[in-house]
Amino acid sequence: MNIAQDCVVSLDYTLKNDAGETLDSSEGKQPLAYLHGHRNLIRGLEKALDGRSSGDSFEVSVDPEEGYGAHNPQLVQTVPRSAFEGIDDIQPGMRFQTGGEAGPMVVRVVEVSPEDVTIDGNHELADQTLNFSVTVMDVREATAQELEHGHVHAEGQDH
Ligand code: ZN
Numbered sequence: 001m002n003i004a005q006d007c008v009v010s011l012d013y014t015l016k017n018d019a020g021e022t023l024d025s026s027e028g029k030q031p032l033a034y035l036h037g038h039r040n041l042i043r044g045l046e047k048a049l050d051g052r053s054s055g056d057s058f059e060v061s062v063d064p065e066e067g068y069g070a071h072n073p074q075l076v077q078t079v080p081r082s083a084f085e086g087i088d089d090i091q092p093g094m095r096f097q098t099g100g101e102a103g104p105m106v107v108r109v110v111e112v113s114p115e116d117v118t119i120d121g122n123h124e125l126a127d128q129t130l131n132f133s134v135t136v137m138d139v140r141e142a143t144a145q146e147l148e149h150g151h152v153h154a155e156g157q158d159h
Helices: 043-049 144-149
Strands: 007-016 022-025 032-035 057-062 076-080 095-100 103-112 116-120 130-141
Touching: 043 057, 043 130
Parallel strands: none
Antiparallel strands: 007 022, 007 032, 007 130, 057 130, 076 116, 095 103, 103 116
16 A cells, blocks of 8 residues: 555664764664654655555655754753752763753753853754655554554554
8 A cells, every 4th residue: 555644654764964974774673663644754754755655665855844943043052050960970962851931852962161061952953954765664554543642553552
């Protein structure tokens, strides 16, 4: 069957940036399974998958507008080190969950000075063109419960 609204799609993928570095891959893992048409994938990739069928392999480049968006400078903040009370060793690259006005958000430490810590709440892949190599492994109809929940259930999983 072809990929359409409300299908469950399993795919193998490799994601590279424009420099050719691999950012993510399903290699050595289970294929990624998602429910098509429910915004469970970034828009550009979901669009490229529409109408494909099992066994199809293709490559697609997704612009930031259809990926993780543009980098928003307002999400970069410098906060006093005292905001990280109880954490002695703060290093760039560490991630923290914060409770902001807009709900929980994951921020990444980008710079550490003796007094201050600069954090970035943007998605790590903001501003990046995402180059996917994709192989569609399986396409099936979603179960009624999966549609009700808006996500895929692993085989036999009921919750
Ligand atoms: Zn569920």
